[in-house]
Amino acid sequence: MASSDLHKRRTGAVARGVSSVINSYVDRASGGTLTDVDGNEWIDFASGIAVTSVGNSAPRVVAAVREQVERFTHTCFMVAPYELYVSVCETLNALTPGEVEKRSMLVSSGAEAVENAVKIARHATGRTAVVVFDHAYHGRTNLTMALTAKNMPYKHRFGPFAGEVYRVPMSYPLRDGGLSGADAAARALELVASQIGATNVAAVLVEPIQGEGGFVVPAPGFLPALSAWARDAGAVFIADEIQTGFCRTGDWFASSHEGVVPDLMTLAKGIAGGLPLGAVTGRADIMDAVHPGGLGGTYGGNPLACAAALASIETMRELDLVTSARRIDLTLGGRLRDLAAADPRIAEVRGRGAMQAIEITQPGTLTPDPVTTGAVSAECHRRGLLTLTCGTYGNVLRFLPPLVIDDSTLERGLDVLAASLDAVGAP
Structure with missing residues (x-):
């Protein structure tokens, strides 16, 4: 696979201290998706850490x-x-x-x-x-x-x-x-x-x-x-x-x-x-x-x-991306709150607009659970959704979709998140 070959080259060329969230190498990107050099598609809930708000190759x-x-x-x-x-x-x-x-x-x-x-x-x-x-x-x-x-x-x-x-x-x-x-x-x-x-x-x-x-x-x-x-x-x-x-x-x-x-x-x-x-x-x-x-x-x-x-x-x-962020908030925040209502591992849903997160703890407590957080994020990656973790305790999953993402892609990404939470283990 092309990504595997690139990763071998990277190991011999790039300093070990520079890490990446996934080991797939991007070939092209547009709107709310990334495509790697092997043709695999990723729904992008990272936006290069809140950078590509207007998309990865906005025409203007x-x-x-x-x-x-x-x-x-x-x-x-x-x-x-x-x-x-x-x-x-x-x-x-x-x-x-x-x-x-x-x-x-x-x-x-x-x-x-x-x-x-x-x-x-x-x-x-x-x-x-x-x-x-x-x-x-x-x-x-x-x-x-x-x-x-x-x-x-x-x-x-x-x-x-x-x-x-x-x-x-x-x-x-x-x-x-x-x-x-x-x-x-x-x-x-x-x-x-x-x-x-x-x-x-x-x-x-x-x-x-x-x-x-x-x-x-x-x-x-x-x-x-x-x-x-x-x-x-x-x-x-x-x-x-x-x-x-x-x-x-x-x-x-x-x-x-x-x-x-x-x-x-x-x-x-x-x-x-x-x-x-x-x-x-x-x-x-x-x-x-x-x-x-x-x-x-x-x-x-x-x-x-x-x-x-x-x-x-x-x-x-x-494109009135202020309004787009508020639209994303309704879908993203609503789905995250639904997930939290059914999953006691999610201690809180928080954020504004297209900057939202869930904090994952041991059920019924505020004890951070970075292991589950990392496992859910890894499962998202395996299923084709790019997510990021954060937080002082490593127990927060954050979501930063491009502001130009369409509703269908956003919903598909949230479906992957829900399936990943289920796959990591029932509460």
């Missing part, structure tokens, strides 16, 4: 990249600038929450966006402390590993990590014993006051819905309370919307569900239809605090990625 994106690659592929914006970079920044400034004057900078990845947001916040405030949360994931660079909570596989034996990073409890409704969002925020901020000191905090960095940490949706009121505290304390409130942004949760950005207007936002993943692009967008007074030359990078805002981003955002508008 393909045309825009093809046109741009014939013009030029690179000049480095810091050397010889070009309009596409400016246009993407203008688009992000207008699209992100808040009516304040904004500025943007472009980078090549989500981790790079987070790094720069922290740099900007520290420079603008003259402070050093960064507040992050339990279960958070912000990237794999040295600084973003420090910001990330989970040890294995992200942090194990890669230290020492960057300093002045302080972790406090997240609002995790399933495991908080009914704690309200406001009370969960007060719990976290009390630790900030006593262990860090408000006047030392440069930034509060939080995912509006946690990604790798388990698709944890904080209780209502948690994010507004953090934002208000940061404003009063003179700290920068940074929303990491790398996984939640660009229509994924049924709004353009997850912060908008509670009317939160972040000071800075980090963006990537769904921004450019699969091409590598990230951004920091936020208040002009904060973004412009950094001296000329203090921000940048050789590939940041590459013209091909910028062309793809503009075409991707046009596609989101043209």
Whole structure:
């Protein structure tokens, strides 16, 4: 088989630390399906980890990249600038929450966006402390590993990590014993006051819905309370919307569900239809605090990625993918809740839009069950459904279908999930 041959080549060429969810090698992809080099089809509930929201080869994106690659592929914006970079920044400034004057900078990845947001916040405030949360994931660079909570596989034996990073409890409704969002925020901020000191905090960095940490949706009121505290304390409130942004949760950005207007936002993943692009967008007074030359990078805002981003955002508008995410929510969330009602291993269904998950525990308890979770995911793969696990305890199955997936493919994927849960063992 072609995939087996490729896997043998991979073993001799690719570093062992770079892993993959499946050992089949993709030949082509479209809409909600992937086809491997042996002709096997997979229903895609991963979207390259929330990247291919507009599909794997959206016509506008393909045309825009093809046109741009014939013009030029690179000049480095810091050397010889070009309009596409400016246009993407203008688009992000207008699209992100808040009516304040904004500025943007472009980078090549989500981790790079987070790094720069922290740099900007520290420079603008003259402070050093960064507040992050339990279960958070912000990237794999040295600084973003420090910001990330989970040890294995992200942090194990890669230290020492960057300093002045302080972790406090997240609002995790399933495991908080009914704690309200406001009370969960007060719990976290009390630790900030006593262990860090408000006047030392440069930034509060939080995912509006946690990604790798388990698709944890904080209780209502948690994010507004953090934002208000940061404003009063003179700290920068940074929303990491790398996984939640660009229509994924049924709004353009997850912060908008509670009317939160972040000071800075980090963006990537769904921004450019699969091409590598990230951004920091936020208040002009904060973004412009950094001296000329203090921000940048050789590939940041590459013209091909910028062309793809503009075409991707046009596609989101043209196809109304905000509404599509809400449509997916009705089907996906409804089927997941039906499964949970019949299966005591599913402790909770959570998420918004086309970003949903089930947390699997030992029946009748909150004891995580990563073994069953892994087995269900593997069974899904065997039956042709690509799923991802996540969560601090490895016991969450997450679902991120492309926003252009059709109802029939979505339902077929959910049928496979149901059959896989049954196959792993009756509750």
